[in-house]
Amino acid sequence: MDVVVGRVAKAHGISGELAVDVRTDSPETRFAVGAVVAAKLRDGTSRDLTVAAARAHSGRLLVRFAEVLTRDVAESLRGTVLLGSTDDLPPTTDPDEFYDHQLEGLAAVLLDGTEVGTVLEVAHGAGGELLVIRRGDGTELLVPFVRQIVPTVDVAGGRVVLDPPEGLLDAD
Known part of the structure; x- marks a missing residue:
């Protein structure tokens, strides 16, 4: 299975270097010289890219890939x-x-077992992580991923248990 480890924000400089928004806890491994990442382009095509160099710069990682020369x-x-x-x-x-x-x-369920929806993704922000949950009606719900609200994560059992404060699950 593949996971997102970064997103190309923009080109940097004139020699093909890229500014990458990092989406991994181990950029030193994922973007080590010689590491290969799969690149999924906006047009839906994919290709492998080999890291030739990487360095931190202004909250992003500047990465040079062997296949990107201009x-x-x-x-x-x-x-x-x-x-x-x-x-x-x-x-x-x-x-x-x-x-x-x-x-x-x-599956996202309440303490009493009532189904809320399915975890789509984990959104990372300055204020912490949020679980993005798709409800049965197709709407999405953002739930802070903190122990007080998500007291149980049961990966083997296929569920997260929610104990939301009043109003968190109310539709606006």
């Missing part, structure tokens, strides 16, 4: 999603730590 090629990759294999992830040792892909697809 600014024009770099510009064509704007918006490209970079994927890595889950097989390359180290196991988590903390029972309260999860990879995003482990949570995606889990």
Whole structure:
């Protein structure tokens, strides 16, 4: 299975370097020299890219790929999603730590077992993580991924249990 490890924000400089918004906890491994990432371009095509160099810059990672030698090629990759294999992830040792892909697809239920929906993704923001849950009617719900609201994550059982404060699940 592949997981998103970054997204190309823009070209940087004139020699094909790319500014990448990192979406992984281990950029030093995912973007190490010689590492290969799968690039899913905006037009739906895919290709492999080999990291030739990477360095931190202004909250992003500047990455040079062996296959991207000019600014024009770099510009064509704007918006490209970079994927890595889950097989390359180290196991988590903390029972309260999860990879995003482990949570995606889990059923979201209340303490009494009432179904709320399905976890679509984990959104990462400055204020913390949010579970994006698709309800049965197709609407989406954002739930803060904190122990007080999500007291149980049962990956093996295929569910997360929610204990939301009053009003959190109300439709606007």
